Amino acid sequence: MSGFGRAECVALRGLEGVGVQIEVHASSGLPVVHIVGLPGPAVQQARHRTWSAIARMGLTAPSGRVVINLTPASLPKAGTHFDLAMAIAVLRASGVVPPDDEATALLGELGLDGRLRPVAGTLPLARAAAEAGMTRLVVPTASADEASLVAGLRVLGAPSLAHAAALLGAELEPEPVEPVLADPVPARAHAALDLADVVGNRDAVDALEVAAAGAHHLMMVGPPGAGKTMLAMRLPGILPPLTQVQALDVASLRSLSGEPAAPTLDLLPPFEHPHHSATAVSLIGGGSGAIRPGAAARATHGVLFLDEAPEFPRTVLDMLRQPLESGTITVHRAAGAASFPARFQLLLAANPCPCGQFGSGDCTCAPQQRRRYFGRLSGPLLDRVDLQVRVDRVVPGVDGERHRRTTADAASRVTEARARAAHRLHGTEWTAMGHVPGPWLRRSLPLDRALLAPLERALETGSLTMRGLDRTVRVAWTMADLDAVASPSLTHIGRALALRKGIPA
Known part of the structure; x- marks a missing residue:
């Protein structure tokens, strides 16, 4: 007895998807299952999960040789989302499910009891489909709710x-089963x-x-307790809301990372805040199996905040130089390469010296210690940082309770400047x-x-x-936009240059 069946699935390379067709040929012979086509571990x-799930659901699987x-x-396949399509x-192939007359993709991980479990990357997989x-x-x-965020797809949820x-047309009356629930969505701090x-x-x-x-x-450079982290965490609130396409990119990257x-769609720009012990893989992306996005990619269209920046390994920080210029990250592995968007705003915070008291207290650090401390931030990386500002501890009574800028006020000014x-x-x-x-700036503006x-x-003096x-010119144009004037003035150039060179060595 022989049979043939096929089903459609998708594979991911970064956020880009490739359609994968799964073909099954069952024939008589010794019971054995061969999976070919560069399958990962x-x-x-999946063969064990598939045959167990089919048996527990009371369905019939081929009993002979199955390929x-x-x-x-030629495309490496990784992940458990192929389970459902394979089953x-x-x-x-065994005649239980009829051939499909509609272009249908199937995604899901099988439990041994036949229930379907959610998989990481459902949203980008649905977009690829x-x-x-x-x-x-x-x-x-x-x-089902996550996949329904993609327009143009009729999404069907199945518990088993x-x-x-x-x-899909099988003449069955499946018994009710308790579906596997998704993890709760964490609140955004x-x-x-x-x-x-x-x-x-x-x-x-x-x-x-x-x-x-x-x-x-x-x-931002300042002593401990000056409010650097407090300022950083309020930056996403004054950024313009994400567009639908941007929000879908952000949600896809988070889904690919395994987050519920x-x-x-959340239109608030993302905020990534990795610890200074982060490795290159956690910051840039990678992995031994499927290539996953790192914090820099997950911060796309939002903010990547590196607190205590000099405490990060210098080699890890320097890996940000290329994405800061290109807006993309490409991770190369022996099995292939994956590209992720990485158009984020970099926000660095640092103490002024190892003890943190230089300029605001009794500093115990020698000048060479201070230079060595900031030397952990390479010149090429700092050259890509547009603004540098000193953040000092607040003296009691300073600023009072009046005339504080609210998030709503700042967001309105930012929105108007972005529109200009x-x-x-x-x-x-x-x-x-x-x-x-x-080059475009010098030629067109x-x-x-x-x-x-x-x-x-300043260029001549080095x-x-x-x-x-x-x-610096780009910052001056932004300041002109905030002031609602047609082009930068000498004042804007001076302010931009002061912010560019704002942190004393």
Whole structure:
């Protein structure tokens, strides 16, 4: 007796998906199962989950020789999301499930009892299925809301293999089963924080607003307890809300990282805050099996905050230099490469010296210790940071309770400045001045030589690089947008240059 069945699934390379067709050929002979097509360890183990689940659901599986082929055969396959498609293809080979007349993709992990479990990356997998031409998607019940965020797909949730088979036309009346529930969505700590909580440090608040208005990178230096982390956690609240496409990118990256997805898209920009013990893989991405995004990729369209920045390994920090320029991260492994978006705002915080008291107390550090401490931040990395600001401890009575800038006030000014920049950049791929490359800026938005004179003098003395000059001009344009003027003035150039060189050595 022989039979043939097939089912559709998808594989991921980063956030990009590739359609995978699973073919099953069952024939007479000794009972053995061969899985071919570069299956990873989790896919190889699917044979045990599949045959156990089919038996527990009271269904019939082929009893002879079975060959399962995953095409394209040249693409490595990793993950447990192939389980459901593999099981349905096996049931089609045995005649339990009829052939599919609709372009249907199947995603889900099987338990030995036949129940379907959610898998990491459901959202990007669903997006890949839609891009591959699928019109219907069957997923575990717990993943149905997440997959439904993708337009153009009819999503069907199934609690078990038997229920999925019935949805695909099998003549079954599956018994009710308790579906596997998804993990609860954690609350976002920075979602309800207000800038009005910040007392004093108006220069730092101004710099934070400039950073938000132009998507500029910022570094804050100050003693412990000055409020650097407090300021950093309020930056997402004054950034413009995400667009639907951006929110879908952010949700896809979080889903791929294994985080539970909310039933609706969150338009608040993400905020990633890795510890200074983070490894290169946790910051950039990677893994021994499937390549997962790191903190830099998960911060896409939001903020990557590195507190105690000099405590990070220098080699790890320097890995951010390429994504800061290109806005993408490509992770290469022996099995292939995966690319992730990485258009984030870098926010660094540091103490002024190892003891933290330089400039605000009794510092016990020698000058060479201070230089060595900041030497952990390489010059090429700092050259990509647009703004540097000192954050001092607040003296009692300073700033009082009046005239504090609220998140709503700052967000309104940022939104208006971004709108002016977007109007200026209409017809380009950029929407914020911080994203504009130097050659385009010099060619399309030239400034008078008199305005550039202070920058050229800094360039001649070596205190400013050509990249730094371009970034300073971009900050000046952002300040002009915040002031609602048509172009930067000499005052804007001076302020931008002061913020560029704001931290004394």
